[in-house]
Amino acid sequence: KQEVTQIPAALSVPEGENLVLNCSFTDSAIYNLQWFRQDPGKGLTSLLLIQSSQREQTSGRLNASLDKSSGRSTLYIAASQPGDSATYLCAGVTTDSWGKLQFGAGTQVVVTP
Amino acid sequence: EAGVTQSPTHLIKTRGQQATLRCSPISGHTSVYWYQQALGLGLQFLLWYDEGEERNRGNFPPRFSGRQFPNYSSELNVNALELEDSALYLCASSLTGSQSDTQYFGPGTRLTVL
Numbered sequence: 001k002q003e004v005t006q007i008p009a010a011l012s013v014p015e016g017e018n019l020v021l022n023c024s025f026t027d028s029a030i031y032n033l034q035w036f037r038q039d040p041g042k043g044l045t046s047l048l049l050i051q052s053s054q055r056e057q058t059s060g061r062l063n064a065s066l067d068k069s070s071g072r073s074t075l076y077i078a079a080s081q082p083g084d085s086a087t088y089l090c091a092g093v094t095t096d097s098w099g100k101l102q103f104g105a106g107t108q109v110v111v112t113p
Numbered sequence: 114e115a116g117v118t119q120s121p122t123h124l125i126k127t128r129g130q131q132a133t134l135r136c137s138p139i140s141g142h143t144s145v146y147w148y149q150q151a152l153g154l155g156l157q158f159l160l161w162y163d164e165g166e167e168r169n170r171g172n173f174p175p176r177f178s179g180r181q182f183p184n185y186s187s188e189l190n191v192n193a194l195e196l197e198d199s200a201l202y203l204c205a206s207s208l209t210g211s212q213s214d215t216q217y218f219g220p221g222t223r224l225t226v227l
Contacts, residue, residue: 031212043117043203044218051213089156093212099146099161099169101205101216106155 002027002094006104014112019077021107023090028068033092034101035064035075044089047075080111115140117206117219125225126194134189134222138206144168145187146207146216147179151200159202162187163210194226 003026013019023033032051036044048057050066050073057064061078077084087108091101118137126132138145147159158171162181176192185206191198201221207214 034215036218041201041223043220044205046215046217049215091156097169098212099144099163099210100158100171101146101148101156102158103156 002030002092002097002102004090004092004102004104006088006090006107008107009105010108010110012110012112013080015080015082017080017111019075019080019084019109019111021075021077021088021090021109023073023075023104025071025073025092025102027092027094028071029095030068030092031095033064033066033073033090035062035073036089036091037086038089038106039086047088080109082111082113084111085109117204117217119202119204119219119222121222122220123223123225125227127227128194128196130194132191132194132198132224134191134202134204134224136187136189136204136206136219138185138187138204139217142206142208142217143185144207144210144214145181145185146205147187147189148203148205149173149200150203150221151197154200156203160189168210191224196226199224199226 035047048064063076087106089106091103144163161169179189181187205216205218
């Protein structure tokens with residue numbers, strides 16, 4: 001059974017610092033991994049999707065890497081802004097459970113002005 | 114282009130009642146997924162529908178059921194509501210049933226069971 005872990009659970013940084021968010025998973029049969037952002041009481045916004053055949057994806061200030069062999073994905077957010085404050089979740093789909101995104105508990109990020 | 118929409122935004126029910134939640138996918142998307150986000154339990158996968166068929170189901174009792182209509186919209190039904198069913202229910206859609214497709218989420222329905 002896939003276990004997805006996100007460390008740390010919470011993070012506070014001053015504006016302008018780079019953010020590094022970690023996600024680890026136990027099942028190397030991961031097919032793809034998505035990073036999401038969730039604002040309080042709201043739905044999820046998809047940030048990046050990395051296929052198992054890829055090593056990284058980039059979108060603007062965001063860069064996500066995927067290392068299947070070590071069971072890790074990292075989301076980098078460059079030059080953080082107060083608007084980046086949110087909970088960030090990673091979720092993966094494994095080859096034996098199609099359609100089922102398995103989520104980590106999330107990292108709550110606060111960017112202080 | 115409109116995103117995934119869900120209705121109602123909030124729903125208050127009492128124990129033993131039935132709840133019906135609705136989801137409209139992004140135009141052109143054929144797959145719909147349902148997730149439950151209960152306090153302290155994180156996001157849990159409920160159901161996946163594609164082309165009108167149930168494709169996968171999470172570890173939830175049979176009183177959680179749903180369907181997908183010919184226009185690809187979907188309903189989630191929860192029978193015999195229990196207090197622990199109180200949660201944010203999120204619907205997502207993807208272009209096809211391919212696991213290479215991104216799942217896009219709606220704003221959710223907040224279900225409160227009293």
